[in-house]
Amino acid sequence: MTQTSSDISSSGASARSTGADPVAERKPRSTTGDKLIGGLSHTVLVAWSLLVIIPMLWVVLSSFKTSSEIFASPFALPQRVNFQNYASAWTTAGIGSFFVNSVIVVFGALIVTMLFGSMCAYVLARFPFPGSRALYYLMLAGLTFPIFLAIVPLFFVLRGMGLLNTLPGLILTYAAFAFPFTVFFLFAFFRSLSTSIAEAAAMDGAGEWRTFFQIMLPMSKPGLATVAILNFVGLWNQFLLPVALNTNPENYVLTQGMASFASQAGYSVDFGALFAAVVITVVPVLVVYLIFQRQLQGSVSQGTSK
Amino acid sequence: MTAVGPPVVAGSSPKVFWSRRWRRRNLTFDRISFFVVFLIVPVVGYIAFVVSPFAQAAYFSLTNWSGFTSDMAFVGLANYAKLFADATFLKAMANSIILAIVLPVVTLTIALVFASLVTVGGVSHGNVRGLRHSSFYRVISFFPYVIPAIVIGLIWSQVYDPSSGLLNGALTAAGLDQFTSFAWLGDLNTARIAVMFVIVWGSVGFYMVLFIAAIKGVPAEIYEAARIDGAGRFRTTVAITVPLIRDNVQTAFIYMGILALDAFVYVAALEPGGGPSNTTLVMSQQLFTTAFAKGQFGYACAMGVMLAAITLAYAALVFAVNRLTGGRNEVGE
Numbered sequence: 001m002t003q004t005s006s007d008i009s010s011s012g013a014s015a016r017s018t019g020a021d022p023v024a025e026r027k028p029r030s031t032t033g034d035k036l037i038g039g040l041s042h043t044v045l046v047a048w049s050l051l052v053i054i055p056m057l058w059v060v061l062s063s064f065k066t067s068s069e070i071f072a073s074p075f076a077l078p079q080r081v082n083f084q085n086y087a088s089a090w091t092t093a094g095i096g097s098f099f100v101n102s103v104i105v106v107f108g109a110l111i112v113t114m115l116f117g118s119m120c121a122y123v124l125a126r127f128p129f130p131g132s133r134a135l136y137y138l139m140l141a142g143l144t145f146p147i148f149l150a151i152v153p154l155f156f157v158l159r160g161m162g163l164l165n166t167l168p169g170l171i172l173t174y175a176a177f178a179f180p181f182t183v184f185f186l187f188a189f190f191r192s193l194s195t196s197i198a199e200a201a202a203m204d205g206a207g208e209w210r211t212f213f214q215i216m217l218p219m220s221k222p223g224l225a226t227v228a229i230l231n232f233v234g235l236w237n238q239f240l241l242p243v244a245l246n247t248n249p250e251n252y253v254l255t256q257g258m259a260s261f262a263s264q265a266g267y268s269v270d271f272g273a274l275f276a277a278v279v280i281t282v283v284p285v286l287v288v289y290l291i292f293q294r295q296l297q298g299s300v301s302q303g304t305s306k
Numbered sequence: 307m308t309a310v311g312p313p314v315v316a317g318s319s320p321k322v323f324w325s326r327r328w329r330r331r332n333l334t335f336d337r338i339s340f341f342v343v344f345l346i347v348p349v350v351g352y353i354a355f356v357v358s359p360f361a362q363a364a365y366f367s368l369t370n371w372s373g374f375t376s377d378m379a380f381v382g383l384a385n386y387a388k389l390f391a392d393a394t395f396l397k398a399m400a401n402s403i404i405l406a407i408v409l410p411v412v413t414l415t416i417a418l419v420f421a422s423l424v425t426v427g428g429v430s431h432g433n434v435r436g437l438r439h440s441s442f443y444r445v446i447s448f449f450p451y452v453i454p455a456i457v458i459g460l461i462w463s464q465v466y467d468p469s470s471g472l473l474n475g476a477l478t479a480a481g482l483d484q485f486t487s488f489a490w491l492g493d494l495n496t497a498r499i500a501v502m503f504v505i506v507w508g509s510v511g512f513y514m515v516l517f518i519a520a521i522k523g524v525p526a527e528i529y530e531a532a533r534i535d536g537a538g539r540f541r542t543t544v545a546i547t548v549p550l551i552r553d554n555v556q557t558a559f560i561y562m563g564i565l566a567l568d569a570f571v572y573v574a575a576l577e578p579g580g581g582p583s584n585t586t587l588v589m590s591q592q593l594f595t596t597a598f599a600k601g602q603f604g605y606a607c608a609m610g611v612m613l614a615a616i617t618l619a620y621a622a623l624v625f626a627v628n629r630l631t632g633g634r635n636e637v638g639e
Contacts, residue, residue: 037539041423041437048420049446051507055465058472062464074475116348123345135349142356146568146617148590149610150359152597153366157359176355179348207336212344237454239571240590244598255456259574262460271464281457289452293445 063275070271085276095280098257105167105253106235109174114228117182125190142180151244158245165248173241178231189223367607385608397584398592402567406620409566410559413509421517422543426529447511459575462504466490497581505572513558520551559624567617589613
């Protein structure tokens, strides 16, 4: 199994090194049809890759141009590399403070939802009780219903609690809406873990708390990592909740800050700063993505091929 | 599956065994506090912040509530009657339904083709494998998924810019002078396609990775057998890949359909005003304006109920199609 799955795994180099010899001897079987289709496939994939990369590179290029250079020609290189746009995006737009708010809200919500989500998934997966099935469907409903249906009452729920336009309010809301997905995913994960270790712990006298935190949680690290990464991306990109529930500019998170900055930049025709702000937003994500992409895609494939 | 109870280890009596039953004598402090913190606290929070707003929305949709006053009269189905006489909303609803039909089909087809190419689309001899450099394509294609959708929208609104945008610059440079200042997002014929393209651009990579993972779960022997039987690449994809990863395709259709029925963040960046003659106005956008700009909260909740109803109908349709075409239908199993 491991042999075959590594054969169809996408790493061309390892496939060649393991399977190259017998193939090389039968070279005539590399038909013209193969080459044609191979060439066509590469062309399509290269075209798509360019379609992804070129707009990004263009944004980076434009972020170094003055507004008049941007209007003159979309391709021309800037006269000289200046960081004026970055300075004005950082100071006048307050990208820095949006960034800090985003970090606070997303990590706060991530901690809350991962903790309670894993606890709840564990109980649902391991201790069936009357109504646990109903609770499971309640989670499914929370995943399926559009947030838009809840957004108006949510506004007044938060206002009633005095949490409207505050970061703690946003943290709780983010956590609550990431909760059903977390429970759903980890429910399946806890189900798939062997029960015997937990039973051994129980027989050795470990209580429920201890079994969970010292045995089950460390055992489910791969599942937790996958959910945490997916939740992080989802929450970092969340737009509707902050736009509706967090209207105080001081508390803006990055996504809504970018939107409001874009409309201001449109009025003041400061497109250079807008491009710079986009670069500032994307670069940290790009770095984190390039570091974790193997891990992310690896754990996704692990989770779905079970 | 694992629904059978824990395997009984030889030598241990079932009574000592860690039982799944909630027995009275197990009601220690440890156990009670465990259930309170692990179950009751998160579920109460979930109900307060997620379930109760959904339920309240259904109730508010039957009132004429304007929001900041407590005046609220029960008006029955009047809001719904108003919805079906509201030309703007009906237009938005039609646009949303078009997005929900077109976007999943287009996005998932592209994603499935790409995923097949990088996993099993390589040479037709030797081991079954993908194209060379496939991890490069995968990493690049997946990247838009991690960019916030609002930023994707802002980037593309600049690319589409009539006078200084990348698209018209490239087309003009290629000699197509009629595009010198063509307003892609302002023209009645192109606005919707331009918006759809951005959503596809932002989504393909995620589903590609999803499908790659699913295809890798298919034993390679099956592909080898199909190849020995003489199936080409196209035949393999249609007759082997799609049926075997049917459940993943169904999940992807539902995710993508929900995203398409929302689409709020993309249109908020690309077409905040609804586009030319409201061709890109979607239900979510109209709901937001109705609630937070006009303050018609009861009416906005009725729109939310419609949006939820369409979302559920869409999900039911996907399940039904999957079952009618021969798939197993295991909801939540």
